[in-house]
Amino acid sequence: xxxxxxxxxxxxxxxxxxxxxxxxxxxxxxxxxxxxxxxxxxxxxxxxxxxxxxxxxxxxxxxxxxxxxxxxxxxxxxxxxxxxxxxxxxxxxxxxxxxxxxxxxxxxxxxxxxxxxxxxxxxxxxxxxxxxxxxxxxxxxxxxxxxxxxxxxxxxxxxxxxxxxxxxxxxxxxxxxxxxxxxxxxxxxxxxxxxxxxxxxxxxxxxxxxxxxxxxxxxxxxxxxxxxxxxxxxxxxxxxxxxxxxxxxxxxxxxxxxxxxxxxxxxxxxxxxxxxxxxxxxxxxxxxxxxxxxxxxxxxxxxxxxxxxx
Amino acid sequence: xxxxxxxxxxxxxxxxxxxxxxxxxxxxxxxxxxxxxxxxxxxxxxxxxxxxxxxxxxxxxxxxxxxxxxxxxxxxxxxxxxxxxxxxxxxxxxxxxxxxxxxxxxxxxxxxxxxxxxxxxxxxxxxxxxxxxxxxxxxxxxxxxxxxxxxxxxxxxxxxxxxxxxxxxxxxxxxxxxxxxxxxxxxxxxxxxxxxxxxxxxxxxxxxxxxxxxxxxxxxxxxxxxxxxxxxxxxxxxxxxxxxxxxxxxxxxxxxxxxxxxxxxxxxxxxxxxxxxxxxxxxxxxxxxxxxxxxxxxxxxxxxxxxxxxxxxxxxxxxxxxxxx
Numbered sequence: 001x002x003x004x005x006x007x008x009x010x011x012x013x014x015x016x017x018x019x020x021x022x023x024x025x026x027x028x029x030x031x032x033x034x035x036x037x038x039x040x041x042x043x044x045x046x047x048x049x050x051x052x053x054x055x056x057x058x059x060x061x062x063x064x065x066x067x068x069x070x071x072x073x074x075x076x077x078x079x080x081x082x083x084x085x086x087x088x089x090x091x092x093x094x095x096x097x098x099x100x101x102x103x104x105x106x107x108x109x110x111x112x113x114x115x116x117x118x119x120x121x122x123x124x125x126x127x128x129x130x131x132x133x134x135x136x137x138x139x140x141x142x143x144x145x146x147x148x149x150x151x152x153x154x155x156x157x158x159x160x161x162x163x164x165x166x167x168x169x170x171x172x173x174x175x176x177x178x179x180x181x182x183x184x185x186x187x188x189x190x191x192x193x194x195x196x197x198x199x200x201x202x203x204x205x206x207x208x209x210x211x212x213x214x215x216x217x218x219x220x221x222x223x224x225x226x227x228x229x230x231x232x233x234x235x236x237x238x239x240x241x242x243x244x245x246x247x248x249x250x251x252x253x254x255x256x257x258x259x260x261x262x263x264x265x266x267x268x269x270x271x272x273x274x275x276x277x278x279x280x281x282x283x284x285x286x287x288x289x290x291x292x293x294x295x296x297x298x299x300x301x302x303x304x305x306x307x308x309x310x
Numbered sequence: 311x312x313x314x315x316x317x318x319x320x321x322x323x324x325x326x327x328x329x330x331x332x333x334x335x336x337x338x339x340x341x342x343x344x345x346x347x348x349x350x351x352x353x354x355x356x357x358x359x360x361x362x363x364x365x366x367x368x369x370x371x372x373x374x375x376x377x378x379x380x381x382x383x384x385x386x387x388x389x390x391x392x393x394x395x396x397x398x399x400x401x402x403x404x405x406x407x408x409x410x411x412x413x414x415x416x417x418x419x420x421x422x423x424x425x426x427x428x429x430x431x432x433x434x435x436x437x438x439x440x441x442x443x444x445x446x447x448x449x450x451x452x453x454x455x456x457x458x459x460x461x462x463x464x465x466x467x468x469x470x471x472x473x474x475x476x477x478x479x480x481x482x483x484x485x486x487x488x489x490x491x492x493x494x495x496x497x498x499x500x501x502x503x504x505x506x507x508x509x510x511x512x513x514x515x516x517x518x519x520x521x522x523x524x525x526x527x528x529x530x531x532x533x534x535x536x537x538x539x540x541x542x543x544x545x546x547x548x549x550x551x552x553x554x555x556x557x558x559x560x561x562x563x564x565x566x567x568x569x570x571x572x573x574x575x576x577x578x579x580x581x582x583x584x585x586x587x588x589x590x591x592x593x594x595x596x597x598x599x600x601x602x603x604x605x606x607x608x609x610x611x612x613x614x615x616x617x618x619x620x621x622x623x624x625x626x627x628x629x630x631x632x633x634x635x
Contacts, residue, residue, distance in 0.1 A: 032442050039436060040453045042511055046469045047460075108360060115357025119350050127358060134369055136567070136611055138575055140585050140600040144593050145375035146368060148392055168364020178361070203353045232462030235577045235586075253464055273468075280468060284460045291459045295452050298459075299522055 054078070054277035061270040081279035084255045085248055091286075094247040097159055097237065101166035102226040105177060106219055108169050113181025114211055118193065128182075135175035139236065147239060157244025162237065172233055177222045184218045185211060220297045228287055252279045379597035401598035411588075411599055414580040415606065422573060422610065425513050429569050430562060433517040437524030438554075451525070458518035463577025470512050470578070516572065520565040527561040528554070563618045567611060574607050 017026045057074035116128055146165075147156070155161045165171040169178065188211070196206050212219075234249045241247065256279075259272035291298065322336045324344065332344040334352070342348060355362075380401055382394045405411060440451055531554065539549050573579070581603055589596035 029442075029444065032439055032444060036439055036444075036450050039439075039514065040450055043453050043456065043514055046511060046515070047456075050469070112358050112361045115354050115361075119354030119357065120347075121351040121354035124354070127362065130365060131361070134365065136571055136607070137369075137373070138582075138600065138604055138607055140582060140596075141376050141604045142369055142372035144379065144589060144597055144600070145372035148375070148386070148593075149368075149372065151386075152392075165364070165368055167360075168368055169361040170364040170368040203356075207357075228459055232460070232465075233577075234463040235582070249462060249464055256464070276468060280465050283462070284465065287459050291452075291456070295455070299451060299455055 050277050050281060053274055054281055056274050058267065058271060061274060062267055077274045077278040078282065080275050081255075081282055084275070085251050085279055085282065087248070087282060090246055090248050090251050093245060094231070094249070097162045097241065097245065097247060098227060098230045100159075101162050101171060101230050102223055104163065104166040105169075105171045105174055105226045106223045108167060109174060109177035109222060110181045110212070110215060110219065111207075112169050112178045113183075114185050114207055116178070116182045117185035117188075118190070118211075131175050131178050134170070135173070143236070143239060150240065156240060157242045159241075159245055161240035171226075172229055172236065173226070177226060180222055181215065181218055184215055188214055217297070217300075220294075221300075224290070224294060224298055227290070231287055248283045252276065252283060255279065376597045376600060379594050380601050381598075382594050384593035384597075397594070401592075401594050402602070404595065405598060405602060408584075408588075408599070411581070411584045414584045415603070418574075418579065418581050419606070419610075422570065424509065425516070425573060426566060426569055426614070428510075429513050429517050429520060430565055432513060433520035433565065434524050434558065434562075436517070436521050437528055440521070440525055441528045451522075454514075454521050455518045457515040461515055466515070466576070466578045470508065470515075516569070519568060523561050523565050523568075524558065527558050531557045559618070563615060566614050566618065570607070570611055570614065574603075 015025075052069055054077050055073050055075075056070040057072065057076065060070045060072075060074070112131075116124065116131075150156050150161045150164075153160075155164065162171075166174070192210060193206050196210055201209070232249075234247075234253065237247055238250055238253070241250065256272070256276050259276070260269075262268075320338060322334060325333045325335055334342040334344050336342070378394065381398060382396045382401075385393050385395075387393060436454060440447055440454075535553055536549055539553060544552065575582070585596050585599045585603065588599055
């Protein structure tokens with residue numbers, strides 16, 4: 001009798017927990033959320049450690065009972081890091097070697113990608129495979145002769161050594177951007193071009209007036225990636241810019257290595273580390289702001305770029 | 311106003327020709343009949359020309375020079391002009407004595423063997439989790455992608471740094487967590503798990519782009535295929551192996567190449583560090599190291615692409631045979 005009564009509710013409960021298929025039951029959902037939260041925590045854990053470390057005062061740093069969370073918010077590390085980085089001046093210098101190459105790289109990549117996607121010409125396959133191969137070559141193979149070349153041209157230690165490769169489509173990860181644009185322009189129907197051509201427009205006009213306006217989303221995505229990657233790139237800026245044009249990243253590296261040379265006690269080293277953390281966070285902040293305002297373009301850009309292999 | 315126009319005209323201009331076919335006249339000497347096909351070739355090369363110039367000047371020429379350097383003793387007396395004395399394979403044979411380089415290369419290859427499959431599997435699984443109908447999907451996606459935005463060399467070095475100065479995470483995790491684990495686990499296991507955890511965070515931080523690539527791939531799979539399969543009685547497990555995985559094959563290849571190249575060129579890479587140290591003493595020696603590294607990475611990329619593409623082709627053949635039967 002009782003069993004009869006409960007049967008409908010039991011099957012309802014079963015349906016709620018396990019679902020019609022496996023993937024719409026409550027248990028499945030709970031597992032999915034649980035995993036996502038755990039992994040999400042693992043993702044941000046390093047940043048949390050960094051932030052908490054950067055706010056630790058000297059007492060917290062040497063106090064073994066203070067493990068992760070500082071007892072008070074201590075801004076001194078940030079002030080020291082801000083001064084050591086000469087933030088306001090060097091930020092501007094960093095922007096110059098980040099923003100301008102990113103703009104150049106984006107425009108040139110779209111030009112080249114358009115060329116590959118729209119026209120048939122001999123050796124096209126060869127050039128395209130070279131674009132891919134260039135991406136796979138470790139930069140160390142060509143960096144030394146390029147260094148010598150730029151030295152001869154007098155481009156070392158100034159902005160030219162970053163701008164020239166970007167202008168000629170040989171900058172940081174340029175190949176990826178060329179491929180993004182190539183994939184995009186291949187999806188745009190050729191009939192659009194042909195119609196304009198019949199109306200008497202030349203190729204350059206078609207590119208500027210039809211192709212570019214259509215590919216604004218690709219422009220934004222490419223620009224953002226280029227911008228972020230240039231900002232985070234330290235290896236090549238270190239080699240080519242040297243002392244001639246400091247960026248926040250090189251400045252922090254110098255600060256860290258100088259501090260390591262000077263430190264005598266464990267306390268000093270811990271304090272330097274806390275200041276370095278604060279410096280790192282100061283460098284991260286501009287990119288974080290860009291990311292949280294424009295994150296849609298980052299992620300959907302990858303979706304839509306069609307670089308996923310077809 | 312007119313002088314530059316005449317220069318342009320000298321370099322190249324078109325002239326109305328007979329039978330409606332225009333002529334392109336370059337330097338007043340070369341005359342090219344402009345058929346539509348030729349127009350397209352010229353336009354194509356004008357668009358990609360800047361890349362070809364850049365490639366020849368800034369990439370191919372340096373690559374050849376670096377090959378030459380690697381067989382030579384390179385000096386720059388007085389900072390101007392470069393002198394190259396060929397010394398045969400001396401730079402290459404002395405690599406055998408460069409213990410630091412060999413150790414760095416070994417640890418890089420070990421890291422690759424550990425990270426590549428894990429990174430691919432983890433990003434695929436996370437993409438599949440994100441592909442479920444859940445709330446806060448965008449939020450989780452943003453978090454998983456966050457490291458791509460902030461992972462610069464110095465930050466990765468402070469967080470996961472290796473060598474003499476332990477990174478922040480490796481020092482807290484590899485000391486504290488094993489200590490806590492060691493209270494109830496054997497020591498070697500505790501060490502292993504503690505190390506694993508740091509590695510795992512590192513892998514996750516390197517997987518942001520791959521997760522998004524897999525997510526894009528998953529969203530392109532037609533939902534009706536799953537419905538059809540489930541009507542035919544396929545379990546989700548079978549659907550994964552028979553539908554999801556085959557559809558994601560191209561993305562596995564792209565992600566693998568991306569992962570290898572990123573790990574190989576990331577600023578914290580110990581091989582690159584070694585090459586950079588050597589570079590400050592000898593360009594020739596550093597070039598030889600770079601070439602060895604280049605060949606190793608080329609081999610790795612070749613093997614991985616071969617495995618992924620070859621497997622796909624044989625499977626396709628098998629399927630074809632089955633269909634024919």
